[in-house]
Amino acid sequence: MQLDDLYRRVIMDHYKNPRNRGKFDEDVVTIDLNNPTCGDRISLQLKVENGVVADAKYTGEGCSISMSSASMMTDAVKGKSLDEAISLANRFSSLMKGEAVEFEEYEDIEALSGVNKFPARIKCATLAWNALRKGIDAK
Template identity: 60%
Template sequence: MSFDQLETLYRQVIMDHYKRPRNKGVLQDGSLTVDMNNPTCGDRIRLTMKIDGGKVDDVKFEGEGCSISMASASMMTEAIRGKDTESALRLAEMFSEMIQGKDVEQIEALGDAVALQGVAKFPARIKCATLAWKALEKGLKDH
């Protein structure tokens, strides 16, 4: 597959998550809630997670923002659902490294979020892509 074809595929994956977000909504029943925003561009997210036995049993998000931030939130929820909290934090670390342009081993563990790898070329968009992941880290570390 050529670089142009790969870039087109990644763009399609990002737009699919933006237009048809996975796990959008709010969990009730005493779930962990984290609100974060990016004051530079106005992106905001509310992440709710149900942590049971050290595992992310369920996760949802709602918010407003650009296609990158909302697609990233959708991808993140898919990547962490069912994972133990340590693994979820490791995925957040991997995502952060990837988005900074670093080489990441086992990058496929990020699932569709790999499509955001090209954001590293656009420093102004990095905060958009990492907003949901930062909310995840904050929530799990505060939990």
């Protein structure tokens, strides 16, 4: 199996079997963002305790890239300090710029590396990560 095929499978798995999709009932940091150029939208919720992302959930609608990226991001940041979460977001931005970045702690993210070949799709992939940054800034 070629790497591109594997990456496509990982993306489609997160799209069809999303991790952390849903809402919290309690009071949490909530960030709503949308990408008006393609219609993607996300509502990200972060449960932050003692400077750590204790849990993360999202709801939204969009293409397979934006929704799978949200699934991967929420999985990756759980249990991370706010600084570690921002570091992950910065590394993801580098990945979207075509830089070689590895995500040893959560390799599924690397499946989105091919998105940088399609500039119009970069906004789709970064929507959830931008929501994460806004949520941490709001905290």
